[in-house]
Amino acid sequence: MIPRTRTQRLLSRSRSSLALLFRKKAPKAGLAILVGIMLFLIIGSFVNPYSPYKDSKLLNSPPSPTHIFGTDFLGRDIYSQIVNGAYPSLLVAVIAALGSVVLGVLAGVFSGYYSRLRGLVGGTGDLIMVFPLLPLLLLIGSLFVATNLFIATLLIFVLWPLVARAIRPQALAISKMPFVQAAKTSGVKDREIVMTIVIPQVLSIAIAYFILNVSLALVLTTALEFLGVGNPDLVSWGSILYWAEQFGFLAGAWWWIVFPGTFITLTGMGFALIGFSLEEVFNPRLRV
Amino acid sequence: MGYLRNRIITYAIIWFIALNFDFILPRIAPGNAAEILANGGRLPALQVQQLEQRFGLLQPVTVQYLLFLKGVFLNFPPDFGFSYQYFPASVSQLFFQRLPDTAFLIVIGLALAMTLSYLAASISSLRRGGKFEMGTLYTSVALQGTPVYWFSMVLLWIFAVSLKLLPISGQVDASLEGFNYMLSFLEHSILPMSVMTIATFGQWYLLLRGSSQQILQSDYILAAKSRGLSEETIARRYVLRNSLLPVISLASLFLGNMISIAVLVETVFGYSGVGDLFVDGVINRDYPVLEGSFFYVTTIVIIGAVIGEIVLQRLDPRIK
């Protein structure tokens, strides 16, 4: 038997999975979209002559050489709003996704491994999943002072059951495997088993869910911003559309609606495509 | 029977927790009850007094809790008091007035989405890995990243503003009568319904597909193939049928999802349903409306979940 360290084993496994991944078209498209948007945003923040908050006399003007995406009802440049507004929305989405996956993995692994916890964690998860997401978020978000951090926390709280639900069967399957049982009987502590065996195994699927959750969280965050939760005067991808919905239609400013939304959609799509393909690769049951 | 009973009890407990949550939440929100009540001076003093009485807002929390429970359990429909905005209309009244419209959107939207998904899945399974399957699949995934509210706005722009084919907002032109009224209603509901259906289709199709992928790996599928059954027969009789089961149990959870979509759709299209009421309540800090609609929505979702469990039990002989 060729001796292999655990890292080598992990790497060889991920290498073969990555190889599968790169053969598909979808993640490549998703990646291309995201890279494109990233570049656009980064370059945009340097090449931007306007501040997103600066009013101008050029009210509701369509795209032109000076304002490539046009201006809104206060004459503010929409291009710079998009570039600046990306930051708060994306940040919240990424933090929310990260937090929900961390929490979800812990919950899923512990409830899958320890049968005693299954009822409690599962029940709590079900409880949260029962509520319609948006009304719940809307309710809580509007009653309290909704800083971005608050929204992120809220999203974490609401999204972790989704992850836990998916991780739990994996953790259960792993804990039933004979070598885990063997490890247990030979005296290895439960916590160590969970840390060194179970979690690394679910790691790959956790990453897939992280990416999927970024997409989901982004859509939710911008939806909340769109509905006026938080501070609609603070430029974010959703708040742009908040104002666009109220004043854009009347002014006939289609650019105000189309461009910001396209960015949200493309970013969401990019993450969704990558995340979905990752999920397919790491969860072999889903392969065609 | 035992299994079902346990599930129902679990849901009942969840429901009760939700009820308490509904009570607690507005009361731990920052802001003095009386201030909020006066709504920044928008309500005349007499009404403020009436509201105070009904909700016991100047009384200790325990009394308020009892009043709350009394309102919910001792009345049918539950009494959540009157709305701040539409005073003296009762919250329940408002809710039930608007419920049919939202229900219309959701029920038909779900039915259409489920039918379309099933059809798409059937066609896909005939040529596994073919262009149709891949196309539908990636479209559904891409749809996941598309914000419903934006999609609504774009459709609204295209069809209502530019092409002027459909009305911009509202639900129906109340001045019309009879057949024209119906027509107007339909006209106004085409766009919201379309968005609803498309958004739901994407998610539903992915669910159905995930389920059938799992089934495909099952041994009895291979066994069926070994018996010389054609791919079409297997796809039809074994795969699709069996993959529906787990998905149906999710249909009820889906209800919550669709309500979220309805909230957004109604806001953009100005469709006065329950979602719109809720958003109004949020904007105007109309706590009774928020409490009431949240309660009703949760109750509806839970009832849906219970119905889903019952249906599943009927259909799957393994759960007995």
Add this chain to the structure above:
Amino acid sequence: MLNVSDLTVTYKINDKLLQPALDHVSLQIPGEGYTLGLVGESGSGKTTLGMGILNLLEPPAVRGSGKIVYNGTNIFEMSKEQLQKYRWHEVSMVYQSAMNSLNPVRRITDPLVEVIRVHEHATKAEARDLTQKLLLEVGIKREFINSYPHELSGGMRQRVVIALALALSPKLLIADEPTSALDVVVQREILQLLKREIEERKLSLLFITHELSLLEDLVENVAVMYRGEIVEIGTEDKVLNDTLHPYSQMLLRNLITMESSYEQLAALMSNNTMARVGGQPVPANACKFSNRCPFAFDRCRVEKPQLRETKGGGGHKVACHLYN
């Protein structure tokens, strides 16, 4: 009747992970009533062979060389229609775990009725009649005929699977470990049922198992497989009583089964596929058993033994340098 020649099958997980399953295997079922037991551990390739005969090998299984000819036609070259007629009508299979081969949401009568109607174009009534007869014949009591699979005991389910396999009166029945999931008492009953059916219907049987002892009194011939190769084949009497190959000897004395499970486990934990079945990797030209064989000598490690008839004759073949 059935001729497997030079069949090679590999499980290709990706370009680097190749798990050989069958290595240039040849086997014959000469005619009606010929019963053969195929013995080997997990990973010896016996199930792959069974699946191959029904052309059910799906990716990641890849066929290298070889063909399987049934009454003159190569199975792997059959068209879809030919395959549909071939499967179940000519050759059918009894699977290891009935629970896995029966659709859990349908009654046990359904697959029988279905297969009869699809293949024989019978009416519903005719099919149902035949189904009932078959189920009664295998010992399912009348009151259980309309049950769901999960309502029956393991033994009863296995009877259903046997009835299903016999539904179209095939010429060859493949039984892949049909009793591994059952307890010893029920095992006997099922084996007796099988024997009876085979004899009454004059079927040919390919009985795949990892337990050599089961084959006693059941089949006329026995073949032993090790790591994708047939290492010994002959009449049941010769192979079980006059065992030649060292591996067969160890199997017979049950010295191997336990050990291999541990090795399997260890192999599963590592990522090295060569660690599966057999321990150390063996150079390509050597006898595959040379690293575990107590009688191995130098020639074993450099030259692969061929399956040759022994001096005693009588069709008893063995692939071992001890006898050449």
